Amino acid sequence: MLVIEIAPNPNCEPVDMRVFHDLEPPKLMAQVRLEVSGDGRGPQWYVVTGWTAAGAACPALAHKVDDSGEGVALLVSGGDAGLRLQPAGRDAPWRLDDTTQHGVPFLLVADATDLRFA
Amino acid sequence: MADNLADKRIGEFLQELPGATREEIADFRQLVERYFLGELTPDEFKARRLHLGTYGIRATKDVHMMRIKIPSGILTAEQLECLADLAERYSKGIGHITTRQDMQLYWIPTREAPVAMARAAAVGLTTREACGNSVRNVTACPYAGVSPSELFDVTQHAEAVTRHFLRNPVSQKLPRKFKIAFEGCPVDHAKTAIHDIGAVAAIREEGGKRILGFKLYVGGGLGAAPMQAILLEPFTPATELLRTCEAAVRVHDRLGDRKNKATARIKFVVKRLGPEAFRQELFKERAPLPRYTYPAMAVTETDERPPVPQGIPAAPSVNGTYARWLFTNVVGQKQAGFSTVAIRLRLGDISSLQMRALAQIIRRYCGGKLRASIEQNLILRWVRNEHLTALFSELEAIGLAEPEAGKLQDVTSCPGAETCQLGIAASRGLARAVEDGLKSARLSGPDIDDVRIKISGCPNSCGQHHVADIGFFGGARKLNDHLAPHFQLLIGGLAAEGTATFGQPVVKLPARRIPDAAVRMLERYRHDRQSPQESFHVFAGRVGVAYWKQLLAEFTTLPPYEQSPESYRDWGAEADFTLGGMGPGECAA
Numbered sequence: 038m039l040v041i042e043i044a045p046n047p048n049c050e051p052v053d054m055r056v057f058h059d060l061e062p063p064k065l066m067a068q069v070r071l072e073v074s075g076d077g078r079g080p081q082w083y084v085v086t087g088w089t090a091a092g093a094a095c096p097a098l099a100h101k102v103d104d105s106g107e108g109v110a111l112l113v114s115g116g117d118a119g120l121r122l123q124p125a126g127r128d129a130p131w132r133l134d135d136t137t138q139h140g141v142p143f144l145l146v147a148d149a150t151d152l153r154f155a
Numbered sequence: 156m157a158d159n160l161a162d163k164r165i166g167e168f169l170q171e172l173p174g175a176t177r178e179e180i181a182d183f184r185q186l187v188e189r190y191f192l193g194e195l196t197p198d199e200f201k202a203r204r205l206h207l208g209t210y211g212i213r214a215t216k217d218v219h220m221m222r223i224k225i226p227s228g229i230l231t232a233e234q235l236e237c238l239a240d241l242a243e244r245y246s247k248g249i250g251h252i253t254t255r256q257d258m259q260l261y262w263i264p265t266r267e268a269p270v271a272m273a274r275a276a277a278v279g280l281t282t283r284e285a286c287g288n289s290v291r292n293v294t295a296c297p298y299a300g301v302s303p304s305e306l307f308d309v310t311q312h313a314e315a316v317t318r319h320f321l322r323n324p325v326s327q328k329l330p331r332k333f334k335i336a337f338e339g340c341p342v343d344h345a346k347t348a349i350h351d352i353g354a355v356a357a358i359r360e361e362g363g364k365r366i367l368g369f370k371l372y373v374g375g376g377l378g379a380a381p382m383q384a385i386l387l388e389p390f391t392p393a394t395e396l397l398r399t400c401e402a403a404v405r406v407h408d409r410l411g412d413r414k415n416k417a418t419a420r421i422k423f424v425v426k427r428l429g430p431e432a433f434r435q436e437l438f439k440e441r442a443p444l445p446r447y448t449y450p451a452m453a454v455t456e457t458d459e460r461p462p463v464p465q466g467i468p469a470a471p472s473v474n475g476t477y478a479r480w481l482f483t484n485v486v487g488q489k490q491a492g493f494s495t496v497a498i499r500l501r502l503g504d505i506s507s508l509q510m511r512a513l514a515q516i517i518r519r520y521c522g523g524k525l526r527a528s529i530e531q532n533l534i535l536r537w538v539r540n541e542h543l544t545a546l547f548s549e550l551e552a553i554g555l556a557e558p559e560a561g562k563l564q565d566v567t568s569c570p571g572a573e574t575c576q577l578g579i580a581a582s583r584g585l586a587r588a589v590e591d592g593l594k595s596a597r598l599s600g601p602d603i604d605d606v607r608i609k610i611s612g613c614p615n616s617c618g619q620h621h622v623a624d625i626g627f628f629g630g631a632r633k634l635n636d637h638l639a640p641h642f643q644l645l646i647g648g649l650a651a652e653g654t655a656t657f658g659q660p661v662v663k664l665p666a667r668r669i670p671d672a673a674v675r676m677l678e679r680y681r682h683d684r685q686s687p688q689e690s691f692h693v694f695a696g697r698v699g700v701a702y703w704k705q706l707l708a709e710f711t712t713l714p715p716y717e718q719s720p721e722s723y724r725d726w727g728a729e730a731d732f733t734l735g736g737m738g739p740g741e742c743a744a
Contacts, residue, residue: 040734042630053379053614053643054630056579056734060198071414080414103211103576106288106331108202110416145416 039100041114041143047133048088048140049119057112063098066113068125068153069144082125082153087115088140094121094131099152104145111152113144120144168273175322176276179283183207184269191266206327208285209268213576217265220574222285223275226317227295227310227337228256228527228534232514235525237278239510241271250510252503254567254619255334256294256527257285261574283321288329290320290404295337296344297526297534300457301488301495305339306356307367311451311458312396313337313354319397319447326404330411331419333404334376338652346529348384348655349375349622351421352403355652359390367453368392372653373403374425374433377616382422383655385430387437393452395441402441410436461493462522462537470544477547480558483604485543488536496535496546497560501590502568502583503531505555512553520546529619530561531568562604563677564593567619571612571629572725578612579734580629580640584726585666586610592670598677606677606691610642621657622650624691625676631734632663637716639723640666640732646703647695656692661703665713667722672710679706 039059043052070080087095095116104110113120121131123138131138146152165184169177183203190200201211208222223238230238238258242250245267246260253259263271272282284290293316300308316335320326326333338345339356347353353372358365371391375384391399407421410428425433451458484497498513505513517525517535520542526534538546550556559565566589569575571582589608593599611618612629620626627642645658664672684694695703713722725732 038734053628054579055379055614056577058576072412103201104416105205105286105577106416108205109198143417147413147416151414 039102039112039114043117043119043142044090046090046118048121049142052119052142057100057102059100059102059112060109061101063100065155066097066099066152067155069113069122069146070151071122071144080151083122084125084127085113085115085120085122086131088118088121088131089116090118092133099146099154102145107147111146111149113146113152115143165270165273168270168277171277172273176281179207180269180273180276183272187265187269202287204268206284206287206289207272208282209263209272210286211576212261212574213572213578219263219265219268220259220261221263221268221271221282222253223258223260223280223282224285224292225256225258225280225527226293227299227313228297229310230525230527231278232518232523234278234280235510235514235517237274237280239507239514241274242510243507245271248507249504250507251570252500252505252527252531252533254529254531254569254617255292256529257292258527259570281321284326286332288331290323290326290329290333290335293317293320293335293337294345294529296340297528298344298486298495299337299339300459301490301493301536302340303487303489304341305489306358307339307455308457309337309339309354309356311449311454312369312393315397315449315451316354316400318449319401320404325401325408329404329408330413331407331416331421333407333421335400341652343650343652344528346619346622346650346655347372347375348650348653349377349381349619350384351376351407352400353384354396354400357390359392365455366392367455369396370653371399371403373437374422375655376420376422377619377621378420379614379616380422381616381621381655381657382426384653385425385433386653387434394446394448396452397447397449398441398444399437401444401447402437405440406433406437409440459522459524459537461490462520464539464542465519467519467542468545468549470541471548473544473547474551476551476556476558477544480547480556481543483558483562484560487540490537492540493536494538494540494543496538496543496550497528498533498535498550498555499557499560499565500532500555501557502566502586505533509553509555513555516546516549528561530565532560532565559599559604562599563606563608564590564599566590567607567609567623569611569617571610571618573727575612575617577615578629579631580612580642580666581725581727582610582612582618582627582629584728585627585642585669588670588726589673592674593677596674596678598674602687603677603681603691606680608673620645620648622648622655623658624648624695625673626658627664627669630663631732634665634713634723635715637723638732638734639713640725642666642669644672644703644707646700647692649692659695659700661700662707662711664707664710665722666726667713667724668710672707675706675710676703
């Protein structure tokens with residue numbers, strides 16, 4: 038069972054306590070394919086890392102979890118300040134002030150083909 | 156032997172059903188067989204059963220909760236008896252009315268699920284699309300057709316939308332669930348502003364003619380990221396209703412985020428595009444769709460006729476509760492001489508015995524029908540005023556004449572951690588304790604009856620806590636080095652036509668302190684308000700979050716664990732609170 042609770046932080050929106058039931062051991066994440074808001078380019082690959090409240094990168098993990106819609110989904114979670122992403126192909130150091138990067142609390146991905154593992 | 160009996164029963168029921176229903180239940184029965192033969196993985200089976208409203212139950216395997224849709228909340232006596240039978244057979248004799256006019260039955264073994272489904276289908280009830288990424292049960296104001304203040308009866312329009320989407324290929328694999336509600340009254344009983352589509356009755360005068368239609372609010376929702384729906388256009392004629400709803404579903408299907416389920420609801424499409432661009436997308440989607448028709452497109456009046464009452468006993472003498480029940484539970488209809496009667500179901504629960512007895516009562520008093528409300532109550536309609544005392548006595552005899560329906564002491568709660576796999580804390584246990592606390596403190600009366608308390612066991616908001624005057628949702632935190640169930644308090648929420656004000660987060664309170672905290676809040680409201688006319692919502696906004704934080708600071712603590720271990724337990728629990736042992740999460744209704 039996974040508990041996600043993210044306090045206010047500079048990386049992403051806070052999240053009240055949520056629980057997920059994990060079905061398999063997690064896998065270390067490298068990239069995720071997402072549709073980014075309104076840029077019209079369609080789904081793109083992003084490098085993903087976990088992020089801590091102390092301002093450091095940490096592993097991002099994908100867990101197969103139960104889901105109310107399609108039965109199962111893939112929960113991508115990181116540190117106590119969520120996840121941080123940057124477009125694939127950029128290898129910039131992880132920084133909060135890098136505007137090409139953005140933070141999210143967690144991702145709930147339907148399709149395993151949208152994930153690349155480390 | 157048991158399997159053979161189940162096969163025989165399902166065979167008998169299947170013979171009675173319409174083609175599509177018969178086929179899908181037969182298919183489901185095969186799925187169950189293949190699952191037990193190992194030909195389907197649990198994941199494959201789960202996706203299929205969810206689409207048919209069959210959920211897992213916390214910490215169990217191969218036992219299910221089944222959500223049975225009650226379109227527009229309308230139930231017949233025959234359907235109620237069927238639900239009574241199913242509840243008795245499987246669900247410990249209890250059915251649970253949800254905040255979306257469904258009935259949930261529990262503890263149904265996987266092998267028996269097709270039998271239960273077929274039995275429900277035999278009386279016209281379905282579980283199909285009660286869950287999964289589809290158009291869910293279409294809800295409607297339970298006073299539609301009889302409300303003195305309604306513009307027109309929305310029932311048949313809601314039913315047309317139900318028929319349009321059930322089994323419609325366009326709504327089978329959406330990015331996420333899709334909820335539709337209808338309202339005809341100025342008071343928004345259906346809470347349209349928090350739905351993916353909220354349809355509010357409207358009439359436009361055109362060339363001396365009255366054109367029937369709706370104000371359609373699109374893109375509302377609660378959950379962890381609550382959003383208020385936007386008005387799609389000033390007026391949508393009824394002739395455009397079905398294709399406009401379909402256009403909204405198609406926009407959700409096309410533009411909803413299929414990559415990240417956490418942002419997949421249509422509300423995120425509205426947020427991403429902005430209201431105006433979203434409207435244009437929807438109009439573009441609507442333009443090529445056919446103008447679907449339905450018989451009731453021009454119907455303004457209810458098609459219900461006053462029933463002929465049968466076998467009503469002579470008016471008995473009534474007890475002291477009657478006057479309060481009459482005040483809180485009975486409302487006059489627009490049809491002179493008739494009233495609606497709300498049956499308060501504590502936490503939405505009704506027993507099989509009560510369902511059977513109620514079925515007999517509604518046959519005699521109400522023409523054999525009733526409606527479920529999103530307040531988790533049941534509404535009897537067409538009760539002749541001269542029969543109210545007799546009805547009260549009959550309801551009282553079966554424990555269904557509690558006053559306070561829809562009032563302060565009628566707390567709404569989702570199933571919470573008792574059965575729901577996403578539940579963190581016991582919302583039902585807390586709701587019971589709060590109701591008892593308010594009753595003990597004698598907190599009721601016209602000046603505070605309209606304050607509403609709603610509780611969810613997690614942030615997903617199945618208890619609609621965001622739009623309550625006083626809302627709570629479940630969580631946990633450590634106090635004195637011990638984990639204890641907590642609930643986040645939200646203050647000042649409200650849903651009205653086209654408007655949803657979401658409660659402001661105030662403070663997290665230990666579950667065991669909340670009944671006393673609720674009493675304190677209401678007593679201080681009575682004491683500090685500017686006048687009895689100042690509503691709780693207005694008062695809460697005026698005094699601000701800091702006022703509540705200060706008032707409730709003393710309720711944020713617990714005595715040391717060693718002194719009071721029970722303070723760290725959840726309501727109804729006999730063991731220490733833990734976040735472990737939670738089952739798979741499927742039920743974000």
